[in-house]
Amino acid sequence: MYDRIKRAFIRKGLEERKAGSLLRSMKNIKPLTGMEVEVDGKNMINFSSNDYLGLSNHPLLRERAREYIGRYGSGSTASRLVCGNYECFDHVEKKIAELSGRQSALIFNSGFQANASLLPALAGRETLILSDRLNHNSLIQGCMLSRSPVELIRHNDIGHLEELLRKNREKDRKKRIMIVTESVFSMDGDQSDIDALVRLSEEYDAFLFIDEAHATGLFGRNGMGLTSWRDVDITMGTLGKAAGSFGAYITCDREIRDYLVNFCYGLIYTTALPPAVLGAIDAAMELIPSMDKEREEMFRKADHLRKALHALGFNTSTSTTHIIPIVIGDEEKTMSLSRWLEKNGVLAVTFRYPSVAVGDSRIRLIVSASHKWEHIDLLIDLLRRWNEDKE
Numbered sequence: 555m556y557d558r559i560k561r562a563f564i565r566k567g568l569e570e571r572k573a574g575s576l577l578r579s580m581k582n583i584k585p586l587t588g589m590e591v592e593v594d595g596k597n598m599i600n601f602s603s604n605d606y607l608g609l610s611n612h613p614l615l616r617e618r619a620r621e622y623i624g625r626y627g628s629g630s631t632a633s634r635l636v637c638g639n640y641e642c643f644d645h646v647e648k649k650i651a652e653l654s655g656r657q658s659a660l661i662f663n664s665g666f667q668a669n670a671s672l673l674p675a676l677a678g679r680e681t682l683i684l685s686d687r688l689n690h691n692s693l694i695q696g697c698m699l700s701r702s703p704v705e706l707i708r709h710n711d712i713g714h715l716e717e718l719l720r721k722n723r724e725k726d727r728k729k730r731i732m733i734v735t736e737s738v739f740s741m742d743g744d745q746s747d748i749d750a751l752v753r754l755s756e757e758y759d760a761f762l763f764i765d766e767a768h769a770t771g772l773f774g775r776n777g778m779g780l781t782s783w784r785d786v787d788i789t790m791g792t793l794g795k796a797a798g799s800f801g802a803y804i805t806c807d808r809e810i811r812d813y814l815v816n817f818c819y820g821l822i823y824t825t826a827l828p829p830a831v832l833g834a835i836d837a838a839m840e841l842i843p844s845m846d847k848e849r850e851e852m853f854r855k856a857d858h859l860r861k862a863l864h865a866l867g868f869n870t871s872t873s874t875t876h877i878i879p880i881v882i883g884d885e886e887k888t889m890s891l892s893r894w895l896e897k898n899g900v901l902a903v904t905f906r907y908p909s910v911a912v913g914d915s916r917i918r919l920i921v922s923a924s925h926k927w928e929h930i931d932l933l934i935d936l937l938r939r940w941n942e943d944k945e
C-alpha cells in the first residue's frame with residue numbers, strides 16, 4: 555500500500571556517500587606498543603592517533619584507574635546532580651583549575667557533549683555567535699542547538715573578527731555576542747592568536763569561548779593549553795587526546811560554573827563519568843606539567859616531518875603544530891594514498907566531507923611523542939616513493 559518510504563533515506567544516503575567516494579567504515583584496531591597497532595590483523599605504525607604524549611598506556615594512568623575502581627566501583631550510578639558526584643570529581647577539578655590558573659573547573663563526559671550542550675546553555679536566539687568557519691563539528695552542533703544567529707569568521711582571521719564585532723556593536727550596543735573558536739585547529743593544525751582574541755573580547759564585551767581539544771597537554775603554562783592563566787570566559791579542554799583518558803573539562807570563574815551546574819543539560823541529564831576514567835585523568839594531571847621533554851621531542855619530530863613534506867612538494871595547509879595535513883583535494887586520490895600507506899605498514903586516515911569541505915580531502919598526520927625517529931623516516935621515505943611512482 556505504501557511505497558516503503560520509511561527507510562528509503564538510509565539507502566539513498568549510503569549510495570550518495572559511496573558515489574562521491576565518501577563512504578566511511580570502521581577498522582578493528584588493537585594497540586600494541588607505543589605508536590604500533592594491529593589493524594585488521596596487520597601491524598602498522600599509527601599516524602592518526604590523538605595520544606600526543608603516549609599517556610593512554612602509561613603505567614601510572616593504568617594503576618590509578620585500577621585504584622579508583624577499587625575505591626569507588628565501576629560506575630558512578632547517576633548524574634552528578636543526583637548522587638554520582640563522587641568526591642574524586644572535586645579533587646580532579648581542583649587540580650585542573652589550579653594547573654590552569656583559573657578559579658574553577660567542571661568535568662564533562664566528552665568534548666562533543668560539552669560543546670554541544672555548553673553553547674545552548676550560554677547562548678540563545680538573542681545572542682549573536684561569531685564562529686570560526688573551520689570550527690569542529692561539535693561546536694557547529696552547539697551553535698545550531700543554541701538557535702542563535704551565527705556569523706562565520708574567515709578562518710583564523712582576526713581582522714575579519716574585529717570587523718564583525720565593530721559592525722554588530724555599532725548596530726546594537728546591548729547585543730549579547732559570543733566568540734567561538736579553537737586554539738589549535740583540528741583539521742589544519744594551525745594556532746589562533748590568543749592575545750588578540752582576549753583583547754577583542756574585552757574591547758567589544760564579547761563572551762570568549764575557546765576549544766583547546768588539541769592544545770591541552772601540549773601548550774602553555776603547565777601544558778594546560780594556550781589559554782591557561784589567561785582571561786578567557788570559558789576554555790574547553792579534552793581528556794581523551796593528550797591526557798590519554800576520556801572526557802573533557804572547562805575552566806572558568808566560579809559564577810559561570812554555578813550557572814552551568816544549573817543550566818547545562820549535557821552535564822545535568824547524563825550519568826557521571828566512571829571512576830576508572832577519573833583515576834586516569836587524575837594521574838594524567840600529575841604527569842602533564844612535567845612533560846616538557848616529551849613536548850619538545852614531539853614538536854621537533856613534527857617540524858622535521860613538515861619540512862620534509864614541503865621539500866617533497868606536499869601541501870600541509872597552514873599547519874604549525876603536531877597536526878600536519880597532507881591536503882590532496884580529490885577524494886579518490888586521497889583514499890588511494892591512504893590505502894597505499896596502509897599497504898606499506900602506515901596507518902594514516904583520510905578526512906573527507908563532511909569533516910572538511912568537498913574537494914578539500916586530506917590525510918591528517920599526527921605526530922606523537924611516542925613516535926620513534928625511525929617511524930618518521932619510514933613515513934617520509936614512503937611519501938617520497940609515492941611521489942616518484944606518480945612521476
Ligand SMILES: Cc1ncc(COP(=O)(O)O)c(C=O)c1O
Binds near residue numbers: 669692801802
Ligand atoms: C576541536 C575539537 N573539539 C571537540 C572534540 C570532541 O572531543 P571528544 O573526542 O572528547 O568528544 C574534538 C574531537 O576530535 C575536536 O577535535
